[in-house]
Amino acid sequence: xxxxxxxxxxxxxxxxxxxxxxxxxxxxxxxxxxxxxxxxxxxxxxxxxxxxxxxxxxxxxxxxxxxxxxxxxxxxxxxxxxxxxxxxxxxxxxxxxxxxxxxxxxxxxxxxxxxxxxxxxxxxxxxxxxxxxxxxxxxxxxxxxxxxxxxxxxxxxxxxxxxxxxxxxxxxxxxxxxxxxxxxxxxxxxxxxxxxxxxxxxxxxxxxxxxxxxxxxxxxxxxxxxxxxxxxxxxxxxxxxxxxxxx
Amino acid sequence: xxxxxxxxxxxxxxxxxxxxxxxxxxxxxxxxxxxxxxxxxxxxxxxxxxxxxxxxxxxxxxxxxxxxxxxxxxxxxxxxxxxxxxxxxxxxxxxxxxxxxxxxxxxxxxxxxxxxxxxxxxxxxxxxxxxxxxxxxxxxxxxxxxxxxxxxxxxxxxxxxxxxxxxxxxxxxxxxxxxxxxxxxxxxxxxxxxxxxxxxxxxxxxxxxxxxxxxxxxxxxxxxxxxxxxxxxxxxxxxxxxxxxxxxxxxxxxxxxxxxxxxxxxxxxxxxxxxxxxxxxxxxxxxx
Ligand SMILES: Nc1ncnc2c1ncn2[C@@H]1O[C@H](COP(=O)(O)OP(=O)(O)OP(=O)(O)O)[C@@H](O)[C@H]1O
Ligand SMILES: [Mg+2]
Numbered sequence: 001x002x003x004x005x006x007x008x009x010x011x012x013x014x015x016x017x018x019x020x021x022x023x024x025x026x027x028x029x030x031x032x033x034x035x036x037x038x039x040x041x042x043x044x045x046x047x048x049x050x051x052x053x054x055x056x057x058x059x060x061x062x063x064x065x066x067x068x069x070x071x072x073x074x075x076x077x078x079x080x081x082x083x084x085x086x087x088x089x090x091x092x093x094x095x096x097x098x099x100x101x102x103x104x105x106x107x108x109x110x111x112x113x114x115x116x117x118x119x120x121x122x123x124x125x126x127x128x129x130x131x132x133x134x135x136x137x138x139x140x141x142x143x144x145x146x147x148x149x150x151x152x153x154x155x156x157x158x159x160x161x162x163x164x165x166x167x168x169x170x171x172x173x174x175x176x177x178x179x180x181x182x183x184x185x186x187x188x189x190x191x192x193x194x195x196x197x198x199x200x201x202x203x204x205x206x207x208x209x210x211x212x213x214x215x216x217x218x219x220x221x222x223x224x225x226x227x228x229x230x231x232x233x234x235x236x237x238x239x240x241x242x243x244x245x246x247x
Numbered sequence: 248x249x250x251x252x253x254x255x256x257x258x259x260x261x262x263x264x265x266x267x268x269x270x271x272x273x274x275x276x277x278x279x280x281x282x283x284x285x286x287x288x289x290x291x292x293x294x295x296x297x298x299x300x301x302x303x304x305x306x307x308x309x310x311x312x313x314x315x316x317x318x319x320x321x322x323x324x325x326x327x328x329x330x331x332x333x334x335x336x337x338x339x340x341x342x343x344x345x346x347x348x349x350x351x352x353x354x355x356x357x358x359x360x361x362x363x364x365x366x367x368x369x370x371x372x373x374x375x376x377x378x379x380x381x382x383x384x385x386x387x388x389x390x391x392x393x394x395x396x397x398x399x400x401x402x403x404x405x406x407x408x409x410x411x412x413x414x415x416x417x418x419x420x421x422x423x424x425x426x427x428x429x430x431x432x433x434x435x436x437x438x439x440x441x442x443x444x445x446x447x448x449x450x451x452x453x454x455x456x457x458x459x460x461x462x463x464x465x466x467x468x469x470x471x472x473x474x475x476x477x478x479x480x481x482x483x484x485x486x487x488x489x490x491x492x493x494x495x496x497x498x499x500x501x502x503x504x505x506x507x508x509x510x511x512x513x514x515x516x517x518x519x520x521x522x523x524x525x526x527x528x529x530x531x532x533x534x535x
Binding site for chain 1: 409412413415416419420422423424425426427428429430
């Protein structure tokens with residue numbers, strides 16, 4: 001499934017550390033994510049996946065090490081700069097603006113874009129095309145959406161930021177298998193259109209099935225990485241992650 | 248007939264109360280800052296109207312166009328230079344800051360204008376209209392219309408503009424707003440600036456009707472506070488509902504028990520609301 005290609009890595013981390021106040025969570029992350037791929041990030045609860053995503057999107061500062069995206073150094077960049085570089089974070093728990101309408105949530109995704117009504121309107125149509133449910137509910141407050149619709153709205157909002165890399169934290173959490181299937185299909189479609197995707201996913205089978213390559217995180221470090229299909233058949237991975245999740 | 252008069256008075260006063268409270272509510276809701284200087288901002292706006300009228304003959308309804316941008320710059324600068332430095336600190340710190348600001352502003356106003364009451368008197372007077380026994384002074388009518396217009400303008404800004412949406416987004420979820428590329432600190436400054444504009448403009452409208460003195464700033468602050476509690480923090484509709492309710496209670500209360508007890512009555516209601524329905528009439532909303 002992995003595409004061959006010698007493009008510059010869309011993410012390049014070397015020795016990245018980060019944390020909250022006194023607590024250090026990331027202990028030197030090394031990672032190269034290839035452009036054009038779907039990449040999975042897996043690991044048990046508390047491994048630091050969310051913390052890594054928050055660091056990549058600039059919600060947490062990089063304490064040491066370097067973080068580059070498509071060749072640009074973002075180690076000291078603010079969230080705004082990172083977003084302008086096309087790195088977009090769909091956060092854990094969706095974090096929609098509950099009292100705002102679906103459409104206003106989507107427009108918030110385009111906050112930084114000065115493309116004018118035309119360009120933003122076209123992207124809005126694109127999101128409504130991918131998720132027709134959102135079109136039906138566009139005037140409804142986001143808080144009143146079902147869990148699946150909320151996830152669509154969160155992903156749609158991310159798309160409105162015109163991502164080159166879309167980072168999604170917990171795609172399937174709390175969603176029915178049918179919905180997850182729909183979302184997975186949507187992500188494949190987006191990827192085919194050229195959006196790189198970094199996916200944090202509890203369901204390791206889904207994650208490895210969907211992705212080209214994957215990183216395994218434990219206690220704030222990357223402990224394994226490789227081609228997803230190979231990791232899927234790796235007995236150690238099966239034991240550590242698939243066994244636990246399947247029972 | 249008395250009932251109709253009381254209702255009309257309450258309508259006028261209620262819209263003014265809403266106008267007084269709305270900036271206070273915005274700042275409280277978005278920044279989590281209780282701006283104790285809000286009452287002094289209002290009085291400053293009233294002096295602005297007084298001065299513009301008596302020095303240059305600029306009528307209060309035109310004065311709004313001058314006061315509004317000045318107050319925006321004033322509020323924006325205060326937030327950028329002072330409050331943003333301590334915004335992450337516990338509420339008590341910002342509360343103390345705005346308390347200090349209030350003392351400062353109030354004393355400066357006493358120094359320049361003295362504590363004496365002065366009244367902006369339009370000449371020639373605009374008179375009053377009467378509808379079958381119900382008398383409405385025209386200046387009050389103008390104040391009512393302008394108060395509604397300002398309130399509606401704020402509603403439209405928050406609802407329809409890009410910056411307005413960002414203000415609401417910051418209020419709802421600061422981290423998520425940051426992920427959208429919103430510069431939270433600058434949104435804070437803009438929100439505080441808008442709060443100051445609403446206070447300054449409310450002051451201009453108050454000057455049309457009531458005597459001006461630095462001493463009334465506390466009364467304005469208290470009204471703003473009560474309106475927020477009655478109507479619920481964080482929405483334009485809440486401020487309107489709270490303002491009308493407060494004016495109605497005061498109006499009916501003063502007919503039944505006399506004006507002195509009317510204010511007391513509104514505080515009793517404040518306490519009842521805090522206990523029974525702390526989210527206010529309209530509940531907590533995203534300020535839309
Ligand atoms: N705001 C915070 N303050 C302090 N510590 C935190 C904070 N958020 C997370 N942590 C700690 O950082 C560690 C990593 O948490 P993180 O949320 O990154 O894990 P995760 O891999 O996303 O887990 P999960 O799969 O459960 O979402 C945990 O030990 C957690 O307790
Ligand atoms: Mg997580």
